[in-house]
Amino acid sequence: MIALNSLVVRIVALLVALAAVAPAMADAQSIADACIARMANQVESGQTLIGNAAENAVLRIETLDAEDARPSKMIAASRTGQRIITKSAERTRQAIRNEARRCVYTLVRQDAEQAIIDSVVDAAQAAQQSVTNTAESAHLMVHDALQAALADESTPV
Numbered sequence: 001m002i003a004l005n006s007l008v009v010r011i012v013a014l015l016v017a018l019a020a021v022a023p024a025m026a027d028a029q030s031i032a033d034a035c036i037a038r039m040a041n042q043v044e045s046g047q048t049l050i051g052n053a054a055e056n057a058v059l060r061i062e063t064l065d066a067e068d069a070r071p072s073k074m075i076a077a078s079r080t081g082q083r084i085i086t087k088s089a090e091r092t093r094q095a096i097r098n099e100a101r102r103c104v105y106t107l108v109r110q111d112a113e114q115a116i117i118d119s120v121v122d123a124a125q126a127a128q129q130s131v132t133n134t135a136e137s138a139h140l141m142v143h144d145a146l147q148a149a150l151a152d153e154s155t156p157v
Helices: 002-066 071-109 114-153
Strands: none
Touching (some): 002 071, 002 114, 071 114
16 A cells, blocks of 8 residues: 555656646747747848848839939949848848847756757748848849849940
8 A cells, every 4th residue: 555655646746747847848839939930020021121122222223224324323322232231131130140049048048848949040040041042132133233224334344
């Protein structure tokens, strides 16, 4: 009978321990999910800024071309657009890095499972790559607009 009571006590202790750990794991996953969602929002905002900068630069180059502006003015418009694209991408990637660091720090302090921490790190890397890809496409769009405008002028870039 004593052995049975001891077994029951151990089982109850195990169940209590599992009950205490399960919410912490769920909390860690909730924290990770919220962090990943914030990074996704940062990507979306950054991509919008980058896209707007590219569109504005292309429109400015095309307007200058239609006005028969000097090539130096079109080149300056291109450079301005390129700088804005680069800065927007850098700021967005930095915001993603900051969010990921805060999240990983919080998860480590809560003794979260490594798989949960890894999911945040992987999401941050994917988010940063997405911003980089968007910026590269935007740079190319501005470059192509400048090339087209300068081709009308028979001036090499």
